[in-house]
Structure formats: structure tokens, C-alpha cells
Amino acid sequence: MKFSLVLAFLLIIVSALAATNADGVPSGMILDSGNELFIPCSPDSASWTTYPTISVASCGMYAGFNYVGPDLFIHAFGGNNTQAVNTYHFIYDCTAGTWSTGTPLPVGLRYGRSTTHNGVIYLFGGWSGLPNMVKYYCDGDSYQTGTMLYGVNDPQVALVKDRELIYVIGGGSGWTPQTYVQVFDINGDSFFTATSLPVGVMAGAGGYIGNDTLMVTCGGQGGSTWTNSTYVGVIDPADPTVITWSAGTALPGTARRRVGDEIWNNTLYVLAGQLDGYVYTNECYAYTTNVGWSTLPSKPTLSMNLIATAAPVEVTDATEGYIFCPGGYLNSAYLNIFEVLLTDIFLSVEEPGTNPINNFNLRLLSNNPLHGDFIVELQLPENSEVNFNIYDLTGRTVRNAGFSNIPAGTHRLTWERIDNYGKQVTSGSYFYVVQAGSNIFSGKIILTQ
Secondary structure, three states: HHHHHHHHHHHHHHHOOOOOOOOOOEEEOOOOOOOOOOOOOOOOOOOEEEEOOOOOOOOOOEEEEEEEEEEEEEEEEEEEEEOOOOOOOOEEEEEOEEEEEEOOOOEEEEEOOEEEEEEEEEEEOOOOOOEEEEEEEOOOOOOEEEEEOOOOOEEEEEEHHHOOOOEEEOEEOOOEEEOOEEEEOOOOOOEEOOOOOOOOOEEEEEEEOOOOOOEEEEEEOOOEEEEEEEEEEEEEEEEEEEEEEEEEEOOOOEEEEEOEEEEOOOEEEEEEEOOOOOOOEEEEEEEEEEOOEEEEEOOOOOOEOOOOOEEEEEOOEEEEEEEEEEEEEOOOEEEEEEEEEEEEEEEEEOOOOOOOOOOOOEEEEEOOOOOEEEEEEEOOOEEEEEEEEEEEEOOEEEEEEEEEEEEEEEEEEOOOOOOOOOOEOEEEEEEEEEEOOOOOEEEEEEEOO
């Protein structure tokens, strides 16, 4: 009898995957925001979600965050619209769900990079080859300006928190990529140089991935030459000016530039961008040391020239975070979109096997009951769209994510037991449903502490 009830329940869930209401939520399932930050995920946006749009469409912005008590605020600065450089400063209140206008930048900036540390948002460079550095102090709502050693636009920025250093890597002088590595000493409020990149790279992705290691991937290497090459730089523990650069594992897929990029928990996120051949993409990837590249759910909107900033789900939670992406550019149009990624679901990128896969198959790799991450192995005989859903015993959607254009092969899907609101799920029984193309796999799992 119990088996029949469980089977009937799973059939209801599978049927619900094909039936959604006007809000994109499976029929008969309710998203309850309670008193917490409301993150309405839907099958259309997978584990991305869409926030209220910015009042002005722009691309090439700078971004950062701060907390005021338990309340999270996202800041978006500058940018480009109608080929005009701007001093914009917009602030999003994640609790109220509204945008407001902040104190403008002291100078117009676009196409640089930014990072946040201890309540200060650092903005570096700008088009075309500007040496500007601006610090925004969130608590005092004030700015301080400075000058970099070399003027660059579209650099890659890496915050090394334990050393209180920010590495500004590469970038362009206009459309000419540079090999500069400039380091800002936060405590000394000054710049110094470090070992240059082996080749010039601009408008790519980069950051600090832990263990004294910097990473730069994709971007432009001059003119119409774009790349998906990766460079890994190991910082000398005794001398932060000395970096040993070597080739790393290339970003999957086609060469790209003008991506969104961010680091969260020593994982590098590469979001959307423009592919070689001037084709826009919404494909997203993540790189973690000792794991390699993983496929993320696709960004809801094709876009390039976007900025990203990561913030913890709660001021006291340094494990799970959101990546906020305001603005962008698509087909000669500036975008006012504001899209957000929750960082807990990955689908591994595997090397093609020598033996062809003839059938769709799924295998549970985690113990059941399980007290760690939920991991399944998924075999795809052809390129497929993959959707992943977790439900509780009442049929409420706990977590959902979607991945587009996953290549044929064997992949691992990992869920870190976070719900659609960024919270750790409680112990108990849940149902999982994995849909690959027209094939559906489902089962029951028991989560323990």
C-alpha cells in the first residue's frame, strides 16, 4: 500500500512538471515567502530568478554589496547606455524588493571591474584605458578616488582576503589586451606590480580560487581573437609580487568574451557573454579546484557586458550565496534586467568517453539515507536539456534547476541541500525528479544531519 501511494505521488509530481500556472510555478504547488527574502524560482528561470528591473538600462556596470543589520543591499554603479558614460548609482533593497537612487559616482565610469571587502566597494579602471580607482564606503555613503599604475578597461579582479590584497589582472587599452598585473594593498592604500600574464587578456573572467592561486579564463586576446584558454597563477607565499603562471584547463565550449564573472567560496563563476562569431550566449560554468569545470543552470536572458557580485544568503552565513547580475547588452539593446543565481547546484563537465552511451540512465551515488550532498550520475546518449526538482512529502517544490544543451556523456549532478530560498533543508523524506529530454527518473531520499 505504501509503495502504491508513493508511486501515485510521484506520478502527480511528474504530471505537474508539464503544467504551470501564469507565474511559471507548477500547478497545485505554492511558494511561501514567509517573512524572509522572497526568491521566486520557476521552471522557466530554473535556479536563476528575476528581480525587479533597474530604472535605467545599462551595461558595463560595476557592482558590490553591503549589509545593514540583517538587510542586504546591492549597489550598481556607472555603466554605458546609448554610448554615454554615466555616474549612476542604484541601490537594491533585497528585503523591500525595491530600487532607489544613491549618491552618484564622482566620475563617470564604464567597462571596468569591482569587488567588495569589509563594507567597501572597490572599482577599477574603465573605458578606454582609464587609470581610475574609486572606493565607495557603504556605511558612510562616501567616495575616495585614486589612480592605478596603468590605465586599463575590462580587467580581471581577484580579491585575496587573507592578504588584504586585490590583484587587477590584464585588461585592455581600448581593444588592445595588456599583460599588466597591478596589486592594490588595502592596508597600505597603494599599488605595486606583480609578475605579468604570459599573454594579454581582457574582458574575460578571473579571481582568487584559494591556496595562493589566481585564475584567468576566456576573454579577448586582440582584435577579433577570442579565447577559452585558462591561465593559473600561483602567488609566492613569501612575496606577493611573484606569480608563477601556467596553462590551466580551458573553459568548456566556444571561446567567449564580455562575460559576467565572480568568485564565491573559491569557486569561479563564468556567466553568459558573447561567443566567437558574435553570437550571444546564456551558458554558465563554474570552476573549483580538485573538481574542475561544472555546468550551471543557464542564465534566463542571453546577454554580454554584464557585471556580477556575490553576497552571502545571510550576513552570518559564509557558505551559500547569491550572485547578482544587473544590466547587460543584447542585439544592440541595453538591458535593465536584474537576474540572480543561487549557488548550490552543479552538473559536472566530463570528457567524452570512448564507449558510446546508448540509453538514458541515472544512478544514485549518495548513500540513502544520506547526510552529505545529494549526487546522481546521469548518462546521456545525446545532447539534452536537464531539469532537476526536489519536493517534500506535501508536494511543495523545495528546489528546482534547469540546464540547457548538456552534451552527451556521463555527468554528475550535485545538490548541496539548499532550498529555493537559500536555506539548508531540514532532515526528513523528500522526492527527487530528474528529467532528461523526454526521460524522467524519480525516487525517494531520506536526509539526515
